[in-house]
Amino acid sequence: MIPAAFDYKVADSAEAAISMLGEYGDEAKLLAGGHSLIPMMKFRLATPTVLIDVARIADLSYVRQDNGHLAIGAMTKHCELETNADVAAHAPLLGHVAALVGDPSVRHRGTLGGTLAHSDPASDLPAAVLALEGVIVAQGPGGTRQIAAADFFTGYFESVLGEDEMITEVRIPTGTGGWNYQKFNRRAQDWAIVGVGVADGGKGISLVNMGSTPLRATAAEAAIASGASASEAAALAAEGTAPPQDNNADAEYRTHLAKVLTERALKAAGVA
Amino acid sequence: MTVNGQAQSHDVEPRTLLVHHIRENVGMTGTNIGCDTSSCGACTIHVDGQSVKSCTMLAVQAEGTDITTIEGLADSARNGGIAVGAEDWHPMQEAFQQCHALQCGYCTPGMVMAATSFLKENANPTEHEVREGLEGNLCRCTGYHNIVKAVLSAAGEA
Numbered sequence: 326m327i328p329a330a331f332d333y334k335v336a337d338s339a340e341a342a343i344s345m346l347g348e349y350g351d352e353a354k355l356l357a358g359g360h361s362l363i364p365m366m367k368f369r370l371a372t373p374t375v376l377i378d379v380a381r382i383a384d385l386s387y388v389r390q391d392n393g394h395l396a397i398g399a400m401t402k403h404c405e406l407e408t409n410a411d412v413a414a415h416a417p418l419l420g421h422v423a424a425l426v427g428d429p430s431v432r433h434r435g436t437l438g439g440t441l442a443h444s445d446p447a448s449d450l451p452a453a454v455l456a457l458e459g460v461i462v463a464q465g466p467g468g469t470r471q472i473a474a475a476d477f478f479t480g481y482f483e484s485v486l487g488e489d490e491m492i493t494e495v496r497i498p499t500g501t502g503g504w505n506y507q508k509f510n511r512r513a514q515d516w517a518i519v520g521v522g523v524a525d526g527g528k529g530i531s532l533v534n535m536g537s538t539p540l541r542a543t544a545a546e547a548a549i550a551s552g553a554s555a556s557e558a559a560a561l562a563a564e565g566t567a568p569p570q571d572n573n574a575d576a577e578y579r580t581h582l583a584k585v586l587t588e589r590a591l592k593a594a595g596v597a
Numbered sequence: 598m599t600v601n602g603q604a605q606s607h608d609v610e611p612r613t614l615l616v617h618h619i620r621e622n623v624g625m626t627g628t629n630i631g632c633d634t635s636s637c638g639a640c641t642i643h644v645d646g647q648s649v650k651s652c653t654m655l656a657v658q659a660e661g662t663d664i665t666t667i668e669g670l671a672d673s674a675r676n677g678g679i680a681v682g683a684e685d686w687h688p689m690q691e692a693f694q695q696c697h698a699l700q701c702g703y704c705t706p707g708m709v710m711a712a713t714s715f716l717k718e719n720a721n722p723t724e725h726e727v728r729e730g731l732e733g734n735l736c737r738c739t740g741y742h743n744i745v746k747a748v749l750s751a752a753g754e755a
Contacts, residue, residue: 326633333611333657356658363653364634366612376611378658404647408718428733429718430638430711433647434654513732514636 328366335378339464339493342379346489347466349375355491356380357400357439360431361448380436385493388412394460394496395419399438403450407432415499418524422453422506428514438492441477444484444538446569447516449508451478452539454495456504456522456529462494469493478538502526503594507586508533511573518573519582523590527558530591535566535583545587555596559588598662600625601669609656615649616640618656619666627667627706631735638734641707641714642666648714650733667706670713689713689751698747700738708734712748722752 336342346353354373356362357380365371379385385400388409395416397406406412406423413420426432426440426449440450441461454461455474462471466489477484486492502525508517520533521542527549530542544564548557568579598605600623607622619642620626628651631639635653642651643665672685683694689709692698699705708731715722715730722730727748728741736744 327614327617328612330610330612333655359655359658360635360653363655367633380658427635428638429715429730430641430648430650430733431635431653433644433649433714513729 326367328363329369329372331366331373332375333378334375335381338382339379339385339491342377342382342491343464343466343489345375345377346491349377351488353377355442357436357442358402358434359439360427360435361439361443361445379491385438390415390499391496394498397437397495397497399441399492399494400436401438403427403432403435403437403440404429406437415501416457416497418457418504418506418522419450419453419497421504422449422522425449425506425508431514437495441495442484442486442492444478444480444482445516446478446481446536446538446540447534448539449506449517449520449533452520452522452531452533453506453524454497455539455541456524456531457497457500458524458529459498460496461492462496463487463490464493465490471496475541481537483538500525502528503596505590505593507590507593509582509586519568519579519586521562521583521586521590523587523594523596526594527555527591527596530558530562530587532562532566532583532587535563535568535579537567537569540566542583542587549591549596555591556588558596559584559591562587598659598664600664601666607656611655611657613656614652615642615654615656615659616651618659619651619664622656625666625668629703629706631703631707636733636735637704637707638711638731639704639707641710641734643710643714646714646717648711665710667709670709687713689716689747692747692751693744696743696747696750698740698743700736700740704734704736704738708736708744712744712751716748716752720752722749724749727752 353375385398387398544561629639631637670687
């Protein structure tokens with residue numbers, strides 16, 4: 326399968342990419358690792374007429390400690406998150422989840438900024454960033470703004486990112502609280518049928534593939550905050566969700582999975 | 598870009614997939630196309646030393662990179678020549694032969710490239726780690742048992 330024709334531009338800086346986005350408007354898409362966008366283009370589900378390659382912007386690939394946060398460049402690849410010592414020490418959930426995306430060859434290409442911008446509710450890393458209460462830094466022609474992960478996702482493959490903005494950095498509060506990630510799927514490299522991320526001893530609980538965006542299990546989080554047990558909180562995990570129905574699972578089964586996986590994740594994270 | 602150490606320069610349409618470019622423009626047909634949806638790993642090659650599924654990368658994205666395909670693994674190929682046969686195989690190729698790690702052979706080029714990339718990241722893996730490391734490569738003959746044996750055997754030598 327071959328994508329529809331497009332023009333290919335290479336941006337050597339975030340500023341150059343944003344200026345090109347301004348020039349080409351909504352016909353253009355940013356290309357990072359391409360492991361979500363290129364398959365969609367091959368299926369002709371996406372037909373941008375201009376691709377702006379941002380994967381070569383070397384100064385957007387970094388992990389550094391910054392004022393109680395890990396600052397992670399948007400073009401940092403999954404394989405780098407998997408093996409980075411600072412990520413392992415200060416945001417272990419993120420490194421663990423990065424190692425569960427696709428397979429090793431996919432992780433050699435995929436980027437953190439790319440998977441967030443793609444905003445697939447079935448993807449693992451957006452949910453990890455959500456549970457960790459990460460902040461997404463978006464740069465546009467007028468400068469940068471910081472968007473809480475909880476405010477970032479708006480619908481299937483949709484976010485608050487403007488047409489002329491790109492993600493340049495992801496900021497994760499550092500922490501050593503109990504964490505866990507449960508990914509339920511039937512084959513090794515599949516997306517999660519349902520996934521649950523737990524950060525900071527249950528302060529953050531996020532759900533994969535339980536709606537049109539990655540979600541926080543707010544009722545379960547509130548229960549943990551007021552001293553509920555893992556099983557009491559898990560019973561509330563699917564509150565307020567509208568899970569999708571597909572060949573893998575119907576909504577009822579997803580609701581069941583969300584509760585079971587939340588209980589497992591909370592207990593593994595050390596919540597009694 | 599270089600492919601197996603040889604500089605390659607071509608004008609390509611932006612939508613040309615890297616696997617088509619390698620097979621049709623560069624003329625290296627050892628890399629197979631399987632599922633064409635980045636699931637099966639038949640098209641796995643190395644880009645700057647790391648395994649990549651070449652059906653899910655554009656040729657233009659590989660501008661300036663060093664690419665290795667199955668043809669470039671053997672000793673003489675790495676030294677700029679043409680692989681001449683079993684005597685200069687890469688240890689992984691030899692292990693695949695010794696362990697009978699192939700049946701129909703279609704997945705083999707991708708499997709060998711994924712396995713060599715994996716051992717660079719984990720030189721002394723357990724059997725479980727080998728299985729996880731090769732999760733992106735499918736063998737429809739289900740010959741996984743001997744493939745894992747071969748990778749473990751090559752890990753001792755590579």
